[in-house]
Amino acid sequence: MSENQLLQTLIRVQDELCVTISVNTHRTHPDNLNDRIKIKNFTKEAIDRLLDKHVKKDVSGLIEKLEKIEHDLDINYNLESLHIFVSATITEVFKSSWETNQEGVHISNTFAVRPLVKEIGRQTSYLVMLLSQSGVHLFGALNGRIVEDISNEEFPIPENQLYNTFPDKASDAKHLDDLLREYLNRVDKALLRYIGEKKMVTLVFSTEDNYSKLLQVADRPSIYYGYLPIDYNNIETHQLESRAWNFMKQELVRKNDDYFKELDAAVGKGLVITDLQEIYRACQDGRGELLIVQESFHQAVKILSDRDIEIVDSNIGLDTIDDISSLLALLVDEKGGQTVYVPEIPNEELRPIALKTRY
Structure with a gap:
């Protein structure tokens, strides 16, 4: 099931006890x-807390x-x-x-x-190209996972078959270089x-020289986001996706700057709300366009109605x-808006949570 489907399933649960680890x-x-070890310890903690607050027969199913x-x-x-x-x-x-x-x-x-x-709000799709001595493989990636090994009429591409056929040019560096460029x-x-009209960036695993030459012959160099040095001892899918994701996170940092600029511009137009009660009402009304939340922000509330909330200390x-x-993120998403979790909002007056409204 997709992240969106799982999210919708979880928020519709009406069970009395819901355990999240x-x-x-x-x-x-x-x-x-x-x-x-950590999973085992947290599982034990969850079980101990269930038994501390409830009769064993009532929670035996959850424990199992x-x-x-x-x-x-x-x-x-x-x-x-x-x-x-x-x-x-x-x-x-x-x-x-993402870490939690x-x-x-x-x-x-x-x-x-x-x-x-957070996973849904910060989804980034991109391509990973493995440009090696044995040919070219292309993968589709979503955030930190390679989700597809692309196999079609275009990929994978076999190794370079453009060999030098002229004995007198066997030591001609320019001729050999031209064959590689071709x-x-x-x-x-x-x-x-393969990309067509899709707006996709491609991260390349290759040697620095091959990547440099690739950019020189590329019709649209902008589709290449960058390169990582190829390590022929570590080209398994899980090894590529880990290195690729660490690199691609830098793009999301740059995206954060764009979100902050958008938020600051909206302040001057009177379209930014920072009061939690007002944000809740705006989200209920479908006015939320961009919700920015600091990752450190965490607040329990009691839902009084679809217009009012009460801040509480306990989540019980x-x-x-x-x-x-x-909850606010879900309301924003349902109305076609977007939620972004960031390490910190630069503008102190907008911390720790701010909503850009449509009107």
């Missing part, structure tokens, strides 16, 4: 061995689910964080491309869906045919939401 994880061995997930999890395919969602009717595990600053156990009558909201030009044209209680920003 969030853990920062690692992609590679031996660091991921610690993931197993938690123990089964902890036992069955394969830590060899983790991303940056892992999130477990368990209730009487739900058993889901979600792996995120809220590691731990959350038990309430709603799930802590912030990791999903091959790279064919690679570029194949990529352009009927109609209490553990993290109001998650």
Whole structure:
């Protein structure tokens, strides 16, 4: 199920007890061995808290689910964080491309869906090209995951077949260089045919020399976002996606600057709200266009009506939401807006949460 489908499933759950476990994880061995320990410890904490507050027979089903997930999890395919969602009717595990600053156990009558909201709000699609001695492979990536090994009439491309056939030019560096450029030009044209009119950037794994020549012969150099030095000992898919994602995160930092400029411009037009109550009402009315939230912001509220909320210290209680920003993000998304989580909003007057409205 997609992130959007999972999010919609989780927010519609009406179960009395919803358990969320969030853990920062690692992609590679031996660091991921610690993931197993943390997951086990957080699972035990969740079970202890359930037994402390409820009769054992009433929560035995939840405990069985938690123990089964902890036992069955394969830590060899983790991303940056892992999130477990368990209730009487739900058993889901979600792996995120982003670290979480809220590691731990959350038990309430709603799930802590912030990791999903963040994943959806910061989705970046791009291509990864592996330009190696054995040919060219193209992959489709979404955030920190390679989701497709592209195989069609264009890709993969076999190794360079443009060999020197003139004995007198065997030591002619310019001639050999021209043959390589011709091959790279064919690679570029194949990529352009695949992309078509889509706005996609491509990250290339290659030697510096090959990448430089590729840009020189490219019809549209702007489609190439950058390159990473190829390591022939580490070209498995999971190795490529980890390096590619660390590189691509830089693009999202630049995107943040664009969001901040958009927010500042809207301030002068009177289109920015920072009061939590007013933000809630604007989101309910469908006026929310861009919601920017600092990652450190976390506020529990009690929902009094579709017009009013009450800030509370505890996330326990009927109609209490553990993290109001998650609910606001859902309301914004439903009306075609966007939510972005950022490390910090530069403008102090707009911290820790600000909404740009449509009117």
